[in-house]
Amino acid sequence: MSPPASLAALPAPLYARLLGYGTRRGVASMILGMAAFIINDTLIKLASTSVPTGQLITMRNIMAAALIVVLIVATGQAAHIRRAADRVVIARSLIDVIATLCYLLALFHMPIGNVTAINMATPLAMTAAAAVFMSVPVGWRRWTAIAAGFLGVLLIVQPEAEGFNAYSLLAIAAVAFIVARDLTTRRIDHTIPSLVITLTNAIFVLLGALALSAWEGWVAVSWLQVLLLAGAGLFLIGGYLLIVDAFRHGDLATVGPFRYTGLIWALLSGFLVWGDIPNLLAFAGIVIVVASGLYVLHRERVKAREEAATKPGG
Numbered sequence: 001m002s003p004p005a006s007l008a009a010l011p012a013p014l015y016a017r018l019l020g021y022g023t024r025r026g027v028a029s030m031i032l033g034m035a036a037f038i039i040n041d042t043l044i045k046l047a048s049t050s051v052p053t054g055q056l057i058t059m060r061n062i063m064a065a066a067l068i069v070v071l072i073v074a075t076g077q078a079a080h081i082r083r084a085a086d087r088v089v090i091a092r093s094l095i096d097v098i099a100t101l102c103y104l105l106a107l108f109h110m111p112i113g114n115v116t117a118i119n120m121a122t123p124l125a126m127t128a129a130a131a132v133f134m135s136v137p138v139g140w141r142r143w144t145a146i147a148a149g150f151l152g153v154l155l156i157v158q159p160e161a162e163g164f165n166a167y168s169l170l171a172i173a174a175v176a177f178i179v180a181r182d183l184t185t186r187r188i189d190h191t192i193p194s195l196v197i198t199l200t201n202a203i204f205v206l207l208g209a210l211a212l213s214a215w216e217g218w219v220a221v222s223w224l225q226v227l228l229l230a231g232a233g234l235f236l237i238g239g240y241l242l243i244v245d246a247f248r249h250g251d252l253a254t255v256g257p258f259r260y261t262g263l264i265w266a267l268l269s270g271f272l273v274w275g276d277i278p279n280l281l282a283f284a285g286i287v288i289v290v291a292s293g294l295y296v297l298h299r300e301r302v303k304a305r306e307e308a309a310t311k312p313g314g
Contacts, residue, residue, distance in 0.1 A: 026250020027258050033242030034262030036235045038116065041107055042269045043232040047225045048108045054213030056229065057104060059221075061206035063233035068199045071237070077193045084200040086192060092184040093204035099177035100205050101212070106171035111276040116266035117156050117286045118171040123256075123293050124149040125179045127300075133183070142299050149292030155285025156278075194244045198237070256297050260290050 048056055072078055083089070107115050124146045131138040138146075157168040188197065246255050263286065270276035278286060 021249055023250040023254055026246045026248075026255045029242045029246035029249065030255050030258040031261045033239045033246055034259055035265045036239035036242060038112070038262055038265040038269055040232045040235040040239060041112055041116070041266070042273060043228045043235065044104070045107055045112060046273070047228040047232070051219060051221055051225060052213060052216035053101075053105060053108065054209045054211070054216045055218050055221075057100070057209035058206060058213050059226070060229045060233045060236070061202050061209060063230050064236055065199060065202040065206060067233065067237050068195060068202055071241075072193075072195045072199065075195065077195055080193050080196050081199070083189075083192045084196050084203075086189065088184060088187045088189070089192065089197055089200050090204075092181055092188065092197070093201045095177055095181040095184060096201050097204050097208035099174050099181055101208060102170045102174035102177060106167045106174060109167040110165050110171065111270050111274065111278070113263070113267040113270040113276055113278055113286075114156055114165075114168070114282060115171050116263055117278075117282075117289055118153055118168065119175060119178075120260060120263055120289050120293060121149055121153050122175050122178050122182075123259075124289075124296060125175050126182060127296055129179050129183060139299070139303075142296050145292040145295045145299070149289050149296075152285040152288030152292060155288065156282045157285075158281055161281075194240075198240050257294055260293060263290060 044056060044060060072081060103115070103119070106118075127136075127138060127142060128146050130136040131143075153172065157172070158164060159168075185197075246258075267278070267286075
């Protein structure tokens with residue numbers, strides 16, 4: 001597979017020389033992209049111990065937005081920035097403001113492994129939403145997997161357990177808004193560059209964070225916290241770019257399942273940084289969510305092959 005046109009004129013980086021432009025690169029980019037997102041979560045969670053949420057997100061997104069602008073200019077896409085005003089792009093960004101705030105508030109008050117595990121139910125929720133709101137046919141096998149996955153989320157949340165963390169409800173709300181955001185993404189004009197969409201998203205989340213920080217107030221931060229937030233912004237953008245790269249170099253059915261490696265990174269981070277170990281019920285729920293998600297992806301791959309076989313010339 002040839003490299004994207006926007007990158008073809010740039011010198012081939014070591015990353016491309018090592019992994020090429022095929023499925024192997026797509027899988028590697030997905031695994032590294034999920035690792036980048038978890039490092040972002042870890043760094044911003046570390047910085048959150050004494051800094052209000054709105055201030056944290058504001059500082060991170062100022063740095064992230066500046067980096068995105070540099071990337072847009074460097075890749076010759078500056079002329080497309082005006083397309084950030086597209087109504088669907090704006091709608092997507094507004095939804096993501098709520099999704100981001102819900103997710104980060106949950107992250108700051110829960111073990112990173114548990115938050116990530118709940119977030120991994122997003123593909124299941126997406127399939128259910130597509131069936132309900134877009135009339136996409138979903139067979140009994142996938143509905144069973146979806147139901148099992150949501151049961152797994154309940155085992156992670158444990159609403160009846162002593163010490164139940166109510167912030168897990170915010171993690172579930174984040175999943176719902178992420179699904180709404182991704183359904184909106186499908187309506188965006190394909191000619192609008194991914195970096196422009198990412199910039200719009202970063203700016204709207206920044207505005208939402210500024211509004212929140214006006215209510216929470218600001219506090220003095222140390223140089224260590226500034227470095228943590230700068231690193232978080234860097235890994236956040238790196239994660240976005242790697243995920244885009246993954247789907248440009250590998251098909252969804254092959255690359256998609258590797259998003260669950262994010263859970264491995266999250267559990268590793270939670271253990272190494274905070275000493276978090278999920279209890280038996282939560283661990284069982286994590287296994288169920290991952291198994292259900294992988295099965296749904298498998299069934300969608302089978303269905304795609306069956307539909308291709310029934311088409312003329314298939």
